[in-house]
Amino acid sequence: MFPDDIEQLARQVIVAAAARNLMITTAESCTGGLVAGALTAVAGSSVVLDRGFVTYSNAAKTEMLGVPAGMIATHGAVSEPVARAMASGAVAQSQATLSVSITGIAGPGGGSNDKPVGLVHFAACGPGGLSHAEHRFGDLGREAIRLASVRVALDMLMERTRS
Numbered sequence: 001m002f003p004d005d006i007e008q009l010a011r012q013v014i015v016a017a018a019a020r021n022l023m024i025t026t027a028e029s030c031t032g033g034l035v036a037g038a039l040t041a042v043a044g045s046s047v048v049l050d051r052g053f054v055t056y057s058n059a060a061k062t063e064m065l066g067v068p069a070g071m072i073a074t075h076g077a078v079s080e081p082v083a084r085a086m087a088s089g090a091v092a093q094s095q096a097t098l099s100v101s102i103t104g105i106a107g108p109g110g111g112s113n114d115k116p117v118g119l120v121h122f123a124a125c126g127p128g129g130l131s132h133a134e135h136r137f138g139d140l141g142r143e144a145i146r147l148a149s150v151r152v153a154l155d156m157l158m159e160r161t162r163s
Contacts, residue, residue, distance in 0.1 A: 016161035025096035065089030098126030128163030
């Protein structure tokens with residue numbers, strides 16, 4: 001279902017999280033659950049994956065993850081503060097100790113000069129605190145942006161299993 005590199009990285013995340021007894025949750029917007037999907041494609045993932053939140057709308061980010069509506073209004077859904085709040089909210093609303101969040105513009109529309117298609121914000125919350133990453137993939141096409149985002153999110157989870 002997923003490219004081989006994503007399957008391999010998801011497997012590594014599951015093994016590393018299990019070794020450290022970490023539970024994972026995801027908070028996904030533009031990826032629509034693909035990170036959780038990649039993780040659940042690995043046999044045995046139920047040992048470490050608690051749940052995934054698909055929070056595509058602003059209302060879902062607020063209702064499911066506790067992202068303040070005012071924060072979204074001020075910074076926009078695709079922003080560092082919202083990505084951080086999504087990651088923190090996912091841990092708070094789950095049994096997980098480790099989360100990753102993704103919010104971005106996969107296109108083809110929806111971009112602007114300030115926030116172009118291909119802009120994606122990520123955050124990870126767990127051992128070692130809360131971190132953020134911003135990637136500007138460019139207008140690679142919707143599928144390529146989403147798959148690139150899955151890779152970054154899995155890399156961030158992998159990095160957190162080492163913290």
